[in-house]
Amino acid sequence: MNHALTAAVAGFGTGLSLIVAIGAQNAFVLRQGVRRDAVLAVVGICALSDAVLIALGVGGVGAVVVAWPGTVRAVGIVGGAFLLCYGALAARRVLRPGATGLATDGEATGSRRRAVLTCLAMTWLNPHVYLDTVFLLGSLAADRGPLRWTFGLGAALASLCWFAALGFGARLLGRHLARPGAWRVLDGLVAVTMLALGASLVAGS
Secondary structure (H helix, E strand, O other), X not given: OHHHHHHHHHHHHXXXXXXXXXXXXXXXXXXXXXXXXXXXXXXXXXXXXXXXXXXXXXXXXXXXXXXXXXXXXHHXXXXXXXXXXXHHHHHHHHHOOOOOOOOOOOOOOOOHHHHHHHHHXXXXXXXXXXXXXXXXXXXXXXXXXXXXXXHHHHHHHHHHHHHHHHHHOHHXXXXXXXXXXXXXXXXXXXXXXXXXXXXXXXXXX
């Protein structure tokens, strides 16, 4: 039970670290939440899409590891290197922040259908989503062995919690997340987490 809980918590923390960075998807969810426009649909699409992609990553990478055990080292090195680069970029944003935070202004979507289509495009046409969920989380989950699905469940739960908080709590979060300083704190946490995970993954490969 303790090992399963540890894997779930690790998955939750890793998943959260990957999705809190400033991006078009987060900006869109926050904007929809501020305007109270199709929030449930947008949050549901984002969370469900992440869950599907995480499941593909956990299952796919896990199957490869079972078939070719020698790939564990290669996946660990590549995944660790990606994490280190990801952490370095987050650290750079902390040291050299941009001039603006997460903008919530702009033209309204105009309809639920348009909001849904926009959300689907931002989620499934973003290559970084596949890197984060299918490859990165999948490789980290594979390192957990039999508990990889528990790790993946934690990551999916993190996605659900984040998007729900961002969408439904937008009225409270919007003004704070529009400040660059708030994202510097988040990027600092992301940098520490990613660098630590990357180093441990490379060292253990």
